[in-house]
Amino acid sequence: MTKLVIKLDEQTFASSDRIEQITNKIIQEKESGxxxxxxxxxxxxxDxxxxxxxxxxxEQPTKRELDSIRSTNTQIASSLLAIAMNAxxxxxxSLTGCQAGIETFSTKRNVLIDRIENECLKNYLSKDIIPIIAGAQGKDAVNNITLLGExxxxxxxxxxxVAIDAERVDIYTNATGVFTADPKIVKTAKQIKQLSYDELLELSLLGSKxxxxxxxxxxxxYNMSLVVCSSTENIPGTVIKGEVDMERNLIVRGVAYETDIIRLTVGYESYEQASLANLxxxxxxxxxxxxxxxQAVIDGVNPTxxxxxxxxxxxxAVKVLESSKRSLGFSFADFEVGLAKVSIVGSxxxxxxGVAARMFDRLRSENIPVKMxxxxEIKVSVVVPQDDMVRAANALHDEFNLVEEIV
Structure with a gap:
């Protein structure tokens, strides 16, 4: 039988009514085969x-025990849903990450999934039992509970x-799919039917949560198809895959933005002192x-x-620069606040x-200064004054005709 993995959103567990609602959606998928x-x-x-x-x-509880405390929240969520399904x-x-066979390893910055022992999950599926896994957790080499983080x-x-060779992953959200822009700030934003992995990756990195x-x-x-869809409405979502189906898609597929950007500038007395690698x-x-x-390197002008x-x-960042000023060899550091980043994305x-030229020309005509x-290959980002962010996003959405139907 074809396998489907569903990742639920937090709103699913806001009330018992919402849990019942999501139970009905899961039953629909189950009954469809x-x-x-x-x-x-x-x-x-x-928590x-x-x-x-x-x-x-x-004053300093160990990370191991704090992770154990935090892990119980997701375990409670999976248990509540299991109770509703059984009823x-x-x-x-319900399964903890450890019970689901999720093994992890740690780097300096993150906890990552190493492998998944899939026999447990396959065994439950063979018995027509729905596994409900507590997400974002697993076990390390010495059986400690670990959390995967953001x-x-x-x-x-x-x-x-990937481990169970599923057909796809459905990502349930409080929206019906991925939109050409955030509908909260661009009222004409449209839902996109399909996106490539690279396009979604850029949008996610550029501020679209x-x-x-x-x-x-x-x-x-692993070429695993994703579908971003609603947890409450039965509306087709946005399919994420390797390549979109048709070439007639718009050049630009989406507009993203990110607030509270700060520009730091470091200046040097000479080019020989300006080591980007060290900085x-x-x-x-x-x-x-x-x-x-x-980087600005101009004859007769101190490099920055x-x-x-x-x-x-x-x-x-300011603290690090101040403490490392001598070793880094710069003469001054300055900053500018009140900035935002606005980006266009499209394979x-x-x-x-000429896409960038159109972008800059439209921003110029709107009297929006471009700071950086x-x-x-598939995105252009500009840093603009934060007060101009909404206007810039709407102007670019209009410039690249994203109000049209998107394939």
């Missing part, structure tokens, strides 16, 4: 209160789908991600390098030159 595996999201039920207790007992006469079982639930869903990039990367690696290695060693980078960072890491850009620019 699918072997279904469910991945529950992280929900905030008891904060219990953590407060933990910190009254110790409707459908056999279901993007963990959808990454779990993709990994499970649709699916976490790590899940998209894993789906692309960005130092920032990376302190877990500071940079985005758009612009500017780069954009998120507001959350600004204070730490059609590869074979259609970054490009790739």
């Amino acid at each position: 699918y072997d279904v595996v469910i991945v529950a999201p992280f929900i905030n039920l008891i 904060e209160k219990v953590k407060q207790y933990a910190y009254t007992l110790s 409707r006469g459908y056999k279901a079982v 993007g963990g639930p959808e990454t779990t869903a993709v990994a499970v789908a 649709i699916i976490h990039p790590r899940a998209v990367e894993l789906a692309k690696k 960005f290695t130092t920032l990376a060693d302190n877990q500071i991600n940079v985005d758009i980078i612009v 390098v500017s780069f954009s960072i998120e507001k959350e890491v600004f204070a730490e 059609g850009m590869v074979s259609n030159p 620019v970054s490009t790739s």
Whole structure:
């Protein structure tokens, strides 16, 4: 029987009525002939209160025990859904990440999935039992509970789908699919029927909180189809796959934006002192991600390098630069706040030159200044004043005719 993995959203567990509603959707999939595996999201039920207790007992509780506390939230979610499914006469079982056979390993920055022992899941499916897995968790080599962190639930869903050779992964959200822009700020935004992995990956990286990039990367690696769809409405969602079906798609497929961008500029007395490798290695060693980078080297002018960072890491970035000024050899550091990043994305850009020129011309006609620019084969990003972000997004959505029907 064809297998389907469904990743649920947090809103599913907002009330018992919502749990009943999602139970009906899962039953519909089951009755249509699918072997279904469910991945529950992280929900905030008891986490904060219990953590407060933990910190009254110790000023520095171990990460192992804090992870164990946090893992119970998702386990509760999977158990509640299993109870609802069993009450409707459908056999279901809740599973921790460990019970589902999810094995992990740790790097300096992340906990990653190493492999999934799929015999457990296949055994339940062979007995017509619906496994409901607590997402974003697993076990390490010494059987400690580990948490996958941001993007963990959808990454779990993709990994499970690969492990059991599922047809696709349905990502349930509070929207009906992926839109050409955020409908909250671009009222004419339309739902997209299909996107490539690369297009969705760019949109996710550029500020569209649709699916976490790590899940998209894993789906692309194993060519696992994704469908972003509604958890409440029976409306066809957006299909994510390797290539979209037809060439007549619009050149630009979507507009994304990101607020609270800060531009940092570092200046040097001479080019010989301006080591980009040392600068960005130092920032990376302190877990500071940079985005758009612009270097200015002009005869007779002191060289500078500017780069954009998120507001959350600004204070730490300034601290690192100040403490490393001597070793990095720069003469001054300056910053500009109140900025935003607006991006256009589309695989059609590869074979259609002049897209960036159209973008810059439209922004110029709207009197929106461009502070920084970054490009790739399928995206162009600009940093603009944050007060102009909404206007820029709407203007670009109009410029590239995204109000048209999208294939």
